[in-house]
Amino acid sequence: MGGGHGLVDGPAALPGDTRGAQLLRRVLAGTPEGESPLTHAEIVPARDGRTTGWPEWVPESVRAPFVARGVERPWKHQVAAADRAWAGEHVVVSTGTASGKSLAYQLPVLSSLHTDPRATALYLSPTKALGADQLRTVHDLRVDGVRAASYDGDTPIPERDWVRQHANWVFTNPDMLHRGVLPRHGRWTTFLRRLRYVVIDECHTYRGLFGSHVALLMRRLRRVCARYGAHPTFVLASATVSEPAASASVLTGLDVVEVTDDGSPRGARAVALWEPPLLEEVTGENGAPVRRSAGAETARMLADLVLEGARSLAFVRSRRGAELTALGARRVLAEVDPELAGQVAAYRAGYLPEERRELEQALLTGALRGVATTNALELGVDIAGLDAVVVAGFPGTRASFWQQAGRAGRSGDDALVVLVARDDPLDTYLVHHPQAMLGAPLERCVLDPTNPYVLAPHLACAASEIPLTRDDVAALGGTAALSVVDDLVAEGLLRRRRGGWFWSHPTDRPHAGVDIRGSGGEQVVLVESDTGRMLGTVDPGTAPATVHPGAVHLHQGESYVVDALDLDEGLAHVHAEDPEWTTQARTVIDISVEETEQCAGYGELQVCLGSVEVTEQVVGYLRKLPSGRVLDSTPLDMPARSLRTRAVWYTLSEPALLAAGLVPARWPGALHAAEHAAIGLLPLVATCDRWDIGGVSTALHPDTGHPTVFVHDGHPGGAGFADRAHEALREWLTATRAAISDCECPSGCPSCVQSPKCGNGNDPLDKAGAILVLDAVLGRLGVAPD
Ligand SMILES: [Zn+2]
Ligand SMILES: [Zn+2]
Numbered sequence: 001m002g003g004g005h006g007l008v009d010g011p012a013a014l015p016g017d018t019r020g021a022q023l024l025r026r027v028l029a030g031t032p033e034g035e036s037p038l039t040h041a042e043i044v045p046a047r048d049g050r051t052t053g054w055p056e057w058v059p060e061s062v063r064a065p066f067v068a069r070g071v072e073r074p075w076k077h078q079v080a081a082a083d084r085a086w087a088g089e090h091v092v093v094s095t096g097t098a099s100g101k102s103l104a105y106q107l108p109v110l111s112s113l114h115t116d117p118r119a120t121a122l123y124l125s126p127t128k129a130l131g132a133d134q135l136r137t138v139h140d141l142r143v144d145g146v147r148a149a150s151y152d153g154d155t156p157i158p159e160r161d162w163v164r165q166h167a168n169w170v171f172t173n174p175d176m177l178h179r180g181v182l183p184r185h186g187r188w189t190t191f192l193r194r195l196r197y198v199v200i201d202e203c204h205t206y207r208g209l210f211g212s213h214v215a216l217l218m219r220r221l222r223r224v225c226a227r228y229g230a231h232p233t234f235v236l237a238s239a240t241v242s243e244p245a246a247s248a249s250v251l252t253g254l255d256v257v258e259v260t261d262d263g264s265p266r267g268a269r270a271v272a273l274w275e276p277p278l279l280e281e282v283t284g285e286n287g288a289p290v291r292r293s294a295g296a297e298t299a300r301m302l303a304d305l306v307l308e309g310a311r312s313l314a315f316v317r318s319r320r321g322a323e324l325t326a327l328g329a330r331r332v333l334a335e336v337d338p339e340l341a342g343q344v345a346a347y348r349a350g351y352l353p354e355e356r357r358e359l360e361q362a363l364l365t366g367a368l369r370g371v372a373t374t375n376a377l378e379l380g381v382d383i384a385g386l387d388a389v390v391v392a393g394f395p396g397t398r399a400s401f402w403q404q405a406g407r408a409g410r411s412g413d414d415a416l417v418v419l420v421a422r423d424d425p426l427d428t429y430l431v432h433h434p435q436a437m438l439g440a441p442l443e444r445c446v447l448d449p450t451n452p453y454v455l456a457p458h459l460a461c462a463a464s465e466i467p468l469t470r471d472d473v474a475a476l477g478g479t480a481a482l483s484v485v486d487d488l489v490a491e492g493l494l495r496r497r498r499g500g501w502f503w504s505h506p507t508d509r510p511h512a513g514v515d516i517r518g519s520g521g522e523q524v525v526l527v528e529s530d531t532g533r534m535l536g537t538v539d540p541g542t543a544p545a546t547v548h549p550g551a552v553h554l555h556q557g558e559s560y561v562v563d564a565l566d567l568d569e570g571l572a573h574v575h576a577e578d579p580e581w582t583t584q585a586r587t588v589i590d591i592s593v594e595e596t597e598q599c600a601g602y603g604e605l606q607v608c609l610g611s612v613e614v615t616e617q618v619v620g621y622l623r624k625l626p627s628g629r630v631l632d633s634t635p636l637d638m639p640a641r642s643l644r645t646r647a648v649w650y651t652l653s654e655p656a657l658l659a660a661g662l663v664p665a666r667w668p669g670a671l672h673a674a675e676h677a678a679i680g681l682l683p684l685v686a687t688c689d690r691w692d693i694g695g696v697s698t699a700l701h702p703d704t705g706h707p708t709v710f711v712h713d714g715h716p717g718g719a720g721f722a723d724r725a726h727e728a729l730r731e732w733l734t735a736t737r738a739a740i741s742d743c744e745c746p747s748g749c750p751s752c753v754q755s756p757k758c759g760n761g762n763d764p765l766d767k768a769g770a771i772l773v774l775d776a777v778l779g780r781l782g783v784a785p786d
Helices: 019-029 060-068 076-086 101-115 128-141 157-166 174-193 208-227 244-252 294-307 319-336 353-365 398-405 425-432 434-438 452-465 470-490 654-659 664-684 721-727 729-742 767-780
Strands: 038-044 091-094 120-124 148-150 169-172 195-200 233-238 257-259 269-274 278-283 289-291 312-315 344-347 370-373 388-392 415-420 494-497 500-503 524-528 534-538 552-555 558-566 571-576 582-602 605-624 630-635 641-652 693-698 708-713
Touching: 019 038, 019 269, 019 294, 019 415, 038 425, 038 434, 060 101, 076 091, 076 101, 076 233, 076 257, 091 101, 091 244, 101 120, 101 128, 101 195, 101 233, 120 128, 120 174, 128 148, 128 169, 148 157, 157 174, 169 174, 174 195, 174 208, 174 452, 195 208, 195 244, 208 244, 208 452, 208 470, 233 244, 244 257, 269 425, 269 434, 294 312, 294 319, 294 344, 294 370, 294 388, 294 415, 319 344, 319 370, 319 558, 344 353, 388 398, 425 434, 425 664, 425 729, 452 470, 452 494, 452 500, 470 494, 470 500, 524 558, 582 641, 582 693, 605 693, 605 708, 605 721, 605 767, 641 721, 641 767, 654 664, 654 767, 664 693, 664 708, 664 729, 664 767, 708 721, 721 729, 729 767
Parallel strands: 091 233, 091 257, 120 169, 120 195, 148 169, 195 233, 269 415, 312 370, 312 388, 344 370, 388 415, 524 571
Antiparallel strands: 038 269, 278 289, 494 500, 524 534, 552 558, 558 571, 582 605, 605 630, 605 641, 641 708, 693 708
């Protein structure tokens, strides 16, 4: 065990005789002799609920249906947030999974609609499924005077007229608001004039580029409302993240207050962090050791839990992974009792609703004991109160992890939650630093509405909705927006007149060309070659690296092999195939500094933030077996892609590296390894995926004149990740150093410094050198060694 972190040594050390602790002992008993994959275990104690009386402003007809459903008294946080909203304050409620956040907005909205026949409200959710769920709840409450209806892509045209004219609570999503409501706001005059509340549910999902688009969409909505004299109150619901009010304020452009003191009850949970051991007989890329896979470990655990009679759910990243995990568990169980094997199944997206309900029902009644699933279950499906949840691989954000973990023990019984680390530096860090999982959240929901690449299309949309005044431009995008408007005028898209800026093409609105979930460019469409079926899209920027000819591409958990990529047509032809290997693109990357906005010197260290140009060319790909062994390397001739974006970088002088004990021959490998681990750990402080960001390291960079490590945003103009990295530099690099030193491999492996997206085939990499580099950086930043 990678010592010194307050670890629990052996099963006996977990106190208590709770169900969760018992289950953990059972799971541990199944590990081979002498192996100790448990890095931490603790009982998160039960918490009693704290209730309070109904606010006086809630009318009897709104309160009664809740009381009839068993809500005798609301939880404190629900009322705290509802009171704020009722008083007209913009508020975000950020509490745990299943803490009843909906009531916080339902109370003020329903009360307002019930008492004032002229009031209206708007509800926004990131997914249709969640919106449909919330709408059903509101319908079932049957509050007098409330006419709630959905308005999305699925709403039949004749019904849309009815919704516009008669509904007073409209349930929609950002896409429909952007394409369907704001461009035709004239038809929504009555509704918008009376708008009291805007509800933004699951607002932590609006992050990165999508979040930046939605932030501008909210500013456009507010501007159109103001035109009709309405200034609605915003009520937001968020998973637990760091500083929810700050993120909600950036999202809405308003001062938002936060309610974070969770008053809902919670059953006790035994939480265990688990790191599969390194295998002795297998080696991976460049001879690196390999861990036993999280999937195999999870299958074995699931079998043990079923044997113990526990109703259990395992979250696995891909559909194929879920099926393999269920299969693995069944195989183990069949040896003990063939009947038990029938109690395990796989669950995935794509099942028919009846099939899903059947499976859910079987799990609830105990007819089924173990289910392995993809993230399909995460939002909007009603399974709770299980005995155990096993999460195979950190799902990317703490919010997702706790959402998955929340399926266990919800009804007040105690339960077991296990996080099984995958081969990944962030997973390594988390299983060795339980505070990062169990303490106050560090991860902040990051978005950047000042990105000129996002601003430009929204300013064009806004101008076509209502001509822009100088004040409008400032409100939409601050000072950055003025120069963007000038560019739009130069391109002939906007025209300057005395009253402000006008959209130049009145008959042709800009909205359809703006993809608020993507990069704004034309997406590359995945087409199944033999059926012509369209499967989905990928970002044009990453297409050369992810869907080049020969690439094995996972799409919604299904595996495909790419036959051909036509970038001019924006088409990738694929066929369903699940070969035993994966592919990894090889790239040549070049980065140049365009503008240094901030630069701080700490002796021989400099830390900077600014804009860069990254040029990337895919030159080939490797085929690799799951063991990490490379089968072969195939050259490719792909066009170079150039990206202007934001980056954070640090330089260390040559004498500083020598003083750290690094001879020049080690510099490239040490900097490269430090860069990889830093990219892997950024999601700890910002809600991003490691695929949203990239990096470059070099022993001598022409623009800085020194050995330099760059970490940059992966999208044009950036989505706030480099800025957040710069802001949280100390926490971020401290965790990076810890993740590397916590891994017990001798000289680098995928759990610490190897990266699955390295364009150089993870060569050279110097694990020990990376620690020396980071110590040199952290020492100068005044951070004491861990
Ligand atoms: Zn390692
Ligand atoms: Zn690399």
